[in-house]
Amino acid sequence: MSLRVLQAGLLTTVQDGGRPGHAALGLGRAGAMDRPAWRLGNALVGNVGDEAALEIALRGPVLRIERATRLALTGAPIDARLDNVALPPWTAVDAPAGSTLRLGGMRQGCRSYLALRGGIATEPVLGSRSEDVHARIGPLGGRALRAGDVLPLGAAFDAASISRVSVRRWGVDPRSWFDFAMMPIALLPGSHVDALDDDARHQLHGARFRVSASSNRTGSRLDGPALHLRAPLELISAAVLPGTVQLPPSGQPIVLMAEAPVTGGYPRIGQIAAADLPRIAQRRPGDAVCFEAVSLAQALDRQHDREQQLQRLVQRVIARGESC
Amino acid sequence: MIAPLRDEALAEDALLLHFGDSIDEATSARVLAAAAAIALHVPSLECVPAYASLLLRFDPGAWRGNAADMPHARVRAAVAEVLATADVADAPARERVIPVLYGGAHGPDLAAVAQHAGLSEAEVIARHAGGRYRVAMLGFAPGFPYLLGLDPRLAVPRRADPRARVPAGSVAVGGAQTGIYPEALPGGWQLIGRTPLGLFDMRAIVPSWLQPGDRVRFEAIDAARFDALQERAA
Numbered sequence: 201m202s203l204r205v206l207q208a209g210l211l212t213t214v215q216d217g218g219r220p221g222h223a224a225l226g227l228g229r230a231g232a233m234d235r236p237a238w239r240l241g242n243a244l245v246g247n248v249g250d251e252a253a254l255e256i257a258l259r260g261p262v263l264r265i266e267r268a269t270r271l272a273l274t275g276a277p278i279d280a281r282l283d284n285v286a287l288p289p290w291t292a293v294d295a296p297a298g299s300t301l302r303l304g305g306m307r308q309g310c311r312s313y314l315a316l317r318g319g320i321a322t323e324p325v326l327g328s329r330s331e332d333v334h335a336r337i338g339p340l341g342g343r344a345l346r347a348g349d350v351l352p353l354g355a356a357f358d359a360a361s362i363s364r365v366s367v368r369r370w371g372v373d374p375r376s377w378f379d380f381a382m383m384p385i386a387l388l389p390g391s392h393v394d395a396l397d398d399d400a401r402h403q404l405h406g407a408r409f410r411v412s413a414s415s416n417r418t419g420s421r422l423d424g425p426a427l428h429l430r431a432p433l434e435l436i437s438a439a440v441l442p443g444t445v446q447l448p449p450s451g452q453p454i455v456l457m458a459e460a461p462v463t464g465g466y467p468r469i470g471q472i473a474a475a476d477l478p479r480i481a482q483r484r485p486g487d488a489v490c491f492e493a494v495s496l497a498q499a500l501d502r503q504h505d506r507e508q509q510l511q512r513l514v515q516r517v518i519a520r521g522e523s524c
Numbered sequence: 525m526i527a528p529l530r531d532e533a534l535a536e537d538a539l540l541l542h543f544g545d546s547i548d549e550a551t552s553a554r555v556l557a558a559a560a561a562i563a564l565h566v567p568s569l570e571c572v573p574a575y576a577s578l579l580l581r582f583d584p585g586a587w588r589g590n591a592a593d594m595p596h597a598r599v600r601a602a603v604a605e606v607l608a609t610a611d612v613a614d615a616p617a618r619e620r621v622i623p624v625l626y627g628g629a630h631g632p633d634l635a636a637v638a639q640h641a642g643l644s645e646a647e648v649i650a651r652h653a654g655g656r657y658r659v660a661m662l663g664f665a666p667g668f669p670y671l672l673g674l675d676p677r678l679a680v681p682r683r684a685d686p687r688a689r690v691p692a693g694s695v696a697v698g699g700a701q702t703g704i705y706p707e708a709l710p711g712g713w714q715l716i717g718r719t720p721l722g723l724f725d726m727r728a729i730v731p732s733w734l735q736p737g738d739r740v741r742f743e744a745i746d747a748a749r750f751d752a753l754q755e756r757a758a
Contacts, residue, residue, distance in 0.1 A: 223572040223579075224559075225724075225732040226662035325726050335666050336707070337726050391532055391540075436547055437663065437670075439572040439579035441535055463574055463663035474536045497594065500536050500584060507585070 202267040202353035203316070205345050209261035209303065211416075212345040214320050214338070215313075216252040219328035223439065223462040230332035233417065233458050233481035234311055236377050236510050237275035241315030243517040244272035244292045244372065251319025251354060252329035254345070256312045258484060260303025261345060263314075265295045268362040269353060270317040272371075276309025276378065276482055282365050291371030292521065294362045309378065310484035318354030334418045334459040372517060376509070379479045384492040386473035388499055390445060392433060393469050400427035404469065405491050409453070413485040417459040420480060422489055426451030433467050440464040443472035455480060473499040475506045526558050526607045528578075533596045537584050541603070544576040547700070549672050551576045552660040556737040557615035558607055565606045569599065573736045574661045575670070617658070617739045622704070622719050624653065624695050624742045625750040630718035633683070637697060637714050640680045649744055651675045652695075652716065657702065657740040667706035667724030667732040671740055674702045686712030693719045695742065706732075717742075720754035 205212075215238065218231020232238035232255055242251050254261070260278055265271075272292045273280055280287040281302045282295055289312075295301065306312060322329050322339035331338035340349075387405070396404065409424035428451055440446070444456045446466040455472060456464070458481075472480055473494055483489055494502075528541035543558065544551030555578050559571040562580070572579040580599060587595035626649040627634040638645045657673035664670075679700040690696070690711040695704050698713030705711060706723035723733045734740065745753070 220581075221570055222666075222731070223570065223581075224662065224736055225666060226664065226668050227666040227731070326731060337666060388535065391534070436545070436574070436576050437661070438540065438574045438577045441538055441579075441581075443535060461664060462572065463661065468534075471535045496533050496536070496596070500588075500594070503536050504585065504588075 202265075202269070203320070203351040204264040204266055205261055205347055205349040205351070206264055206300070207262040208345045208347050208349075209256055210259040211257040212261045213255050213331045213333060214252050214322060214340065214345075214351070215255040215330045216319075216328055217250040218330050218458065219326045222326060226462055227326070227335060227337060228332065228459060228462050229442070230330040230335070230338070230417075230458050231328070232313065234275050234313070234478040236478055236506075237311075238313045238315070239510065239514055240290070240372055240377060240517065241272050241274040241313040242319070243514040244274070244290070244521065245270045245315045245317045246518060246521045247315065247317065247319055248518060249319075251315070252322070253316065253319065254314040256303060256314060258310060259305050260312065262303070263301045265299045265301060266297060266350075267353060268295065268297045270294050271301070272315050273303075273312055274315065274372070274374070274377075275312040276306040277374070278306045278312040279304030285365045285367065287367065288371060290374045292368045294366040296362045296364055299365060308380065309482040311481060316353055321352040321354040332459050370520070372513070379482060382483070382488060383479075384490040385480050386476045386494040386499060386502070387445070387491040388471040388473055388494060388496060390468040390470040392429075392447075392467035395429045395431070395433055395467060396469060397428050397430045400429070403427060405493055407490075409489045411483045411485050411487050411489060412452070415485055417457055419457050419460055420455040420483065422453045422455065424452070427453060427469070429467065435465050435467060437463045437465040440468065441471070443474065443477050444468055445470035445472065457481065473502060475499065475502040526554050526561070526610045526612060528558070528607075531600060534579070537581055539580045539582075539596050539599050541578045541580065542576065543578065547575045547672070549658065552658065552672055553612050553615070556658075556660070557610060557612040560615045560737060561606050561610035562603060566602055569603075574663070615737060617737050618735070620734060620738050620740045622695075622721060622740060622742050623745040623749065623753060624717040624719050625745055625747060626652070626717035630694070630750075631716040633714035634716045637678065637680050637716055641677050643677065648678060648716065651678055652702070653742045653744045655741065659734050659736055659738045659740060661736055662732060662734065665706065665709050666726075667734065669703055669723075669734045669740070671702045674700055676700065678702075680714050682712040683714060686710060690715065691718065693721065693723070695719060718750075720750050720757055722757050
């Protein structure tokens with residue numbers, strides 16, 4: 201008994217790095233949609249592995265901290281109060297037993313992460329604690345949190361030393377890890393991009409799309425100019441990935457996300473560069489999306505640099521957290 | 525030797541190999557044999573077979589080596605080496621028998637399928653249970669098998685009005701394919717029967733009872749046997 205859910209929020213789920221390796225059995229990876237934010241949250245609270253955190257969409261839960269812990273909020277900046285203390289984002293906080301964390305709305309972005317010392321310690325399913333809501337797979341049966349849930353926390357923290365809310369005086373600068381300016385999203389060419397008609401090819405990289413209200417963890421649907429093919433394609437279902445941009449007959453593209461089915465039969469007109477998947481995951485319904493074309497070599501370099509940068513920062517944050 | 529017709533880099537960590545351009549058993553057999561050979565010899569590649577293509581996922585950092593090389597080129601070379609000595613006939617295939625209670629409440633579309641085929645319900649059951657199938661791929665939902673080998677006479681269009689909830693274990697025909705709903709799901713295929721077997725158990729080490737490449741046949745059972753097997757499964 202460590203974390204009691206008083207109010208669940210809009211869609212609050214337990215997520216870690218997901219469960220790779222089961223796509224051939226029809227099961228996708230799920231996992232945190234904004235992985236750098238999730239990993240940096242863990243680093244801020246001193247977790248060195250891939251501990252499970254809460255992924256919070258748009259409007260947050262109210263939680264009772266039943267055992268003292270260290271927590272941090274990353275991803276989209278979210279209104280947060282721990283008892284009577286307003287919490288800064290991207291900063292570790294010590295929370296005494298019995299304190300209440302009230303999470304509200306987000307001024308910008310779509311997903312915040314609540315990392316807790318030791319992580320959320322539900323019993324892993326197929327090597328992961330992620331709740332795949334679409335596939336209904338996960339320790340809670342693949343569902344979002346509900347009021348009344350009680351979640352166990354991992355490794356005990358020195359509870360006696362925490363008697364009051366204590367906010368660290370340092371945190372991670374979110375500007376490198378949260379896309380406040382909503383810059384264009386890097387797009388690799390898809391298998392069927394040449395089947396688009398001339399207008400559609402221009403619009404894909406020139407037009408402004410908006411994230412539709414029907415978006416969720418399976419995919420972001422994009423409203424905008426309808427994109428058309430020169431002629432209909434009859435395709436055989438093939439494996440698809442998070443980040444694959446599919447074009448259904450409506451002409452409104454769908455960006456597949458963490459809980460998307462593992463196969464699909466719609467034309468694939470693009471693939472979001474891996475380094476930009478966390479950025480599109482942070483676009484909320486109504487937000488604008490523009491694409492810029494990148495080559496595979498550019499995307500590989502970007503992802504490599506991004507991963508190196510993240511690993512160095514994670515190590516620095518953990519080291520600094522241990523020293524004070 | 526099994527050679528893909530072409531391949532494409534789908535993402536930084538993914539290469540899609542194409543083995544054909546139609547849904548047929550010979551193409552599927554090449555996909556499945558390639559997947560088996562690659563899984564055996566290059567276990568660091570994740571293989572995701574579909575009807576006519578095979579997705580390979582990999583760790584681009586680990587495959588990059590010399591920074592000037594594209595990881596995809598190195599994966600392509602490693603796979604070509606494996607497939608040069610692979611043979612469709614060598615691919616292992618497990619046998620799975622799936623007991624099915626055909627018709628009645630468990631197969632509400634059996635009459636419609638029979639009418640469409642111009643056969644009696646008993647003839648539809650005999651042809652479906654007499655078929656020899658192979659799991660070409662799993663998808664749509666965890667553990668949902670797409671089976672090739674359906675008697676062409678039993679091919680039937682999908683329902684115009686998909687059901688909001690198809691019961692777990694429903695055996696169904698959709699177009700030229702047959703499949704089994706591993707859990708309660710929305711679905712548009714025609715339901716001809718139901719198996720008491722649980723096909724997907726997320727708490728098991730290998731969660732899906734069926735895997736790509738498995739050879740499958742159906743065995744018609746009666747209601748008493750269905751109840752007994754269902755009790756045992758629970």
